[in-house]
Amino acid sequence: xxxxPARRRPSDFLTEMFRNPLDPGYAxxxxxxxxxxxxxxxxxxxxxxxxxxxxxxxxxLLVVAYHQTVAAQPESSxxxxxxxxxxxxxQRDADRLQQQADQLRDxxxxxxxxxxxxxxxxAGQLSRLELATGTSKVRGPGAVxxxxxxxxxxDPVTGKSQPAKYGAVLDRDLQDVANELWHDxxxxxxxxxxxxxxxxxIRTAGSTILVDFRPISSPYQVSAIGPRDLDRxxxxxxxxxRFHAYVSAYGxxxxxxxxxxxxxxxxxxxxLHYAQPVPGASPSPSGGSPVPSRSGGR
Amino acid sequence: MVAVIALAVGVVLGxxxxxxxxxxxxxxxxxxxxxxxxxxxxxxxxKLDGIxxxxxFVVSFVSNVLVAALIVFLGDKLGVGGQLSxxxxxxxxxxxxxxxxGIRRRLFRA
Numbered sequence: 001x002x003x004x005p006a007r008r009r010p011s012d013f014l015t016e017m018f019r020n021p022l023d024p025g026y027a028x029x030x031x032x033x034x035x036x037x038x039x040x041x042x043x044x045x046x047x048x049x050x051x052x053x054x055x056x057x058x059x060x061l062l063v064v065a066y067h068q069t070v071a072a073q074p075e076s077s078x079x080x081x082x083x084x085x086x087x088x089x090x091q092r093d094a095d096r097l098q099q100q101a102d103q104l105r106d107x108x109x110x111x112x113x114x115x116x117x118x119x120x121x122x123a124g125q126l127s128r129l130e131l132a133t134g135t136s137k138v139r140g141p142g143a144v145x146x147x148x149x150x151x152x153x154x155d156p157v158t159g160k161s162q163p164a165k166y167g168a169v170l171d172r173d174l175q176d177v178a179n180e181l182w183h184d185x186x187x188x189x190x191x192x193x194x195x196x197x198x199x200x201x202i203r204t205a206g207s208t209i210l211v212d213f214r215p216i217s218s219p220y221q222v223s224a225i226g227p228r229d230l231d232r233x234x235x236x237x238x239x240x241x242r243f244h245a246y247v248s249a250y251g252x253x254x255x256x257x258x259x260x261x262x263x264x265x266x267x268x269x270x271x272l273h274y275a276q277p278v279p280g281a282s283p284s285p286s287g288g289s290p291v292p293s294r295s296g297g298r
Numbered sequence: 299m300v301a302v303i304a305l306a307v308g309v310v311l312g313x314x315x316x317x318x319x320x321x322x323x324x325x326x327x328x329x330x331x332x333x334x335x336x337x338x339x340x341x342x343x344x345k346l347d348g349i350x351x352x353x354x355f356v357v358s359f360v361s362n363v364l365v366a367a368l369i370v371f372l373g374d375k376l377g378v379g380g381q382l383s384x385x386x387x388x389x390x391x392x393x394x395x396x397x398x399x400g401i402r403r404r405l406f407r408a
Contacts, residue, residue, distance in 0.1 A: 026344040048352060054355060
């Protein structure tokens, strides 16, 4: 392949390419040189210079391509890492502020109780009202209903997985669970640590479920304080059976556990701007029962 | 010797300037690199065979890079840019392997 003046017509392109990968131009140039003798010195210098330029260009290209692929990769992950730390920082800040708010709330409650006691008023009535409205921490026996999205669907052709379509937990599901728990005699309910009150909402924004405008994510944990057989009542209810069917049909993960001692956090004080108490109406809840109605928490 | 120095100069230039490639040119970069490598290995083999020619080397480099870029450009316009890029890489890769095999035979007699 070096001696023959390879100018045959290639029988088969691929075979030819595999057999003789060198440009036939080199051989031809060598033959020309052999016929005409060496080139003048000026052209040789130009040739040298061209060769050097081409090689420099090759090195340049290699480095640029290397930078493009390797150095560009960390940049995107760097941006992502920065965002992640940002989110973590904010979460820590929010947690700290939440703790501070809890402490201050406790302090306010203590001061208020002291002030009420000093004024000779019954502080117990207020705490009972707080219990009913969900603005104080409560503990007691109850049940925990855990819901989690079903397994992601895997496309059999491409192997890509996408989020569960039918087994995903929707805001409706959480509403149904909460309603059923109220119906079964629950006295206090929290979803992923967000206490439900009379002004609570459970709704969807995009694909995220918001409880009182705070985003929560799977697995969802609905804790309820109520009668000791709350878990059995829930499981036997029609809602409970429906969720049982979801497990077998869509792969949603549902579990109901009894708890002997649950502590539910306090809800934030509702900011009421427009509602005014009706003058002369009795401030005490009707019948003195702290059990909210079934539609409570919607 | 000159060749190695020139290559090193190119690498240093790239490191010093660290040019950012415009987005429109990014698909051509890997193809250009493979085409350049093909020209370089072809040149090395020709050198070892004793038939190296500067003009041939420069022309093969420029034409390799230009034709490879043109093919990818056409492929992009026709909607088969990825496939044509693969084709270019396969053809040039085969040539590179063939040339490296020739170099190996020259150097190690194996």
